[in-house]
Amino acid sequence: MLKFILRRTLLMIPQLILLSLIIFMLAKAMPGDAVTGAFMGNPDATPEQIEKIREKFGLNDPWYQQYGRWIGKAVKGDFGQSYTHQQPVTTLIAGRVENTVLLSLFTAIMIYLMAIPLGIIAGRWTDTWADKMIVTYNYFAFATPLFVFALLMLFLFSFVLGWFPIGGTVDIRIETGTWDYVVSRAKHLFLPVMSAALIGTYATIQYLRNDIIDQKIKDYVKTARAKGVPEGKVYTRHILRNSLLPIAAFLGYEITGLIGGSIFIESIFSYQGLGQLFLQSINLRDFTVVTALVMIFGTATIVGTLLSDIILSIVDPRIRIE
């Protein structure tokens, strides 16, 4: 097991290098750079001055030189300076990470809290009205684009009903560290989390439902029933143990998906996280931030995959990785 994890971790290195190379080249291929954006339309700026700044940031060097410099620092945890923010990228990202992690974590928790019971109900009592309702909800969740749904939620609960704030992470008037502060944060988190969670459940529900239906007619279940195991126990002890396996394995991917998915949510709810920062940086051609963030998202994906494999091997005794 240890060996497996170690090997996979080592395998991540070339993956990440490849990823960084692609990101870097793509970023450089985008028209314009941060300096263009900042100076564009400033009639006072002279070409010499712009050139001087480009030179200073090494933007005129060939891409492989720039890449070499960048990767050399990046392995030491230094992603360089953000031009638009006039701040080290690491500081910038560190300031936003908390918000995104909170959002992702609660969304993941909500998804599982809702999806697992619903999936079980739908799978166990197939073709009942409850199952039909869950399946209908599931189609709806599957078909609805996140940004449409989030906007609808915002419109309904913030604008029309006024139950929740229209955006942000906290009410600035409240003193940091008090109980009210926690409540305020929770209130600001609720809508974004629910918007993402309510329509993020479909995959889990669908997998669980289908798997339970599959397992129901398997021989081992028949055997259990024949031996007189009570129906409730058949499910909890036998079927669920197997059906939850793929769900558990999904956990790793789920985490990755949430970081990426939060871009829409963060934009709609003006929630200061990594997603918003990513979007803004692309617009402003703030390459250092863009590349650092894509590296983070990419790393999350690779780590998520690894996590999934590890979880799977732990929960499923049939899989033994050597």
Next chain:
Amino acid sequence: MAKKQFMLLASLLLVLSVFLAACTGKDEKDGAGEKDTSKDPGKDTEQTEDGEDAEEVEEDPNAGLDFPLTVTNTGDPIEGGELNFGLVSDTPFEGTLSPVFYSGAPDADVMSFFNESLFAYDGDYLITNDGAATYEVSDDNKSITIKIGDNVNWHDGEPVKASDLLYSYQLLGHPDYTGTRYTFMISNVEGMPAYHNGETTEISGIEVSEDDKTITITYTEATPSLLSGIWANATPRHHVGDVMTGEVTMEELAASEKIRTSPIGFGPFKVAKIVPGESVLYERNDDYWRGKPQLDSIVLKVVSSASVLEALKKGDIDLSSVPVDQYLNAKEIDNIELLAKVDLAYTYIGFKLGKWDAEKKENITDPNARLADKRVRQAMWYAMDNETIGKELYHGLRFPGTTLIVPVFASFHDASIETPTYDPEKAKALLDEAGFVDVDGDGFREDADGNELVLNFASMSGGETAEPIAQFYMQNWADVGIKVQLLDGRLHEFNSFYDQVEADDPKIDIYQGAWGVGSDPDPSGLYGRTAAFNYTRYTSEKNDELLAAISGEQSLDTDFRAGKFKEWQELMVDEVPVAPTVFRYALTAANKRLTNYSIEPGTDLRLWQWGVTE
């Protein structure tokens, strides 16, 4: 694994392309089709970024719509009032809260409440003696002496010193300075180039008095831009740390918490708390040099343009700008009042007439350019129905542009010049005269030599109106027989558009752009022979001469300058290197409980007097 890698790459590409396509117009406040080339209209107008001056704009003589400039509520403000300010932006403020280092317009808005320029400005954007400092210009117009008032203190109680203003100059000219504000008015200071190149640590043209309250700045050449362009933002050296003594480096200073989370100024409000990128809480500064401000506190919140109207309606925010495309809905809200002023910007159609010579660093006009004949350019101006664009697509919030000096500059804009208005017949006559006639009978004109003429039109994507506007103009031109097609058959994203226009892509014949003009109307930076931003590459002797006169010493006499401005505007209307299409209104929504609030030029209603009546 290879497959996963590919999927990852593919999804990254997708994500990137979606954002590139979808977000180009997002950071533009008015959601308009053509993007203002200066994403931050304030960036070339340093002095408008501070304090109440940001709100001052000259009354517009051409104002077609009846918008008030001042709120009608004249009630007495209540004690302990709180104002909620909505910062309409789809990109959060970056939080670089220093006039020297900041880059985005949202940061300028955040600063305007606590940071103030040493000078007040009048309706012509010229400095006055009503501010925190007074000034006197020397007889030879080469130096200015600034005296800072005795009762002007930073928020931490320290007096504002002359050396604090010197510090700003030291930062702006610093060899390690990477921001955008090392401009002519800075480099023109005597000894600045030497300091900027790192040859010396002293700026010879700046002298600070013994008592540290008076500063004299001497310039290499006298310029009429002095009173509108002088840098007058002090930097609290004791608070942020001194770069000159090596206490901090430039990079550390720009990233410092002292300007990000605990900035100070000497404006009417102090920063009490900042939630980065999201909101700012300001408290009253009882020590404000003009007197005790009326409002107790101000809360600034970033609001997306999609939700600003709802927030105004609910009273969540009291004051904000309104995106132009939401004007009709905003009119229906009854707890707010709409104020408007004419923006320091114009949209235009540019005609490519030459190339930028990077060696010589000057524009070279090509006499054989496809649109070299000015009659053709005039005809294209006559063919454009800008009135309809303004009425139908902007509900009157944009109106036909006239000359290249926006009407805001009342002393320099010449409304008497007759500029082309929509007249297809006149356009056709001009084209006939130029020899552009339809030879082969396909309904479109050929050029003077009888060759087929198809013009490539570059226009930016972004906003809902971008495509209709481009199509509308192309139809306008087709109506008079000029065949115009979109460059590559589509609109272009902001950055790639300017990349191509800037590089004089030979495929581009005409393009649609916009300029945000600074508070100094001097057009040399946009139309001069050596101006890289002169994207049309139009040059002429007459133009050189007039521009030189406008920025020359003689122009210190405003009447002389106005005369040269008039000549220049006439020349531009006759030569048409660019055809201004529309001027624009900027809308502000104010809750009816707001009092003493005005966006009028040189108004006496300043930030410290704003109040709420309930």
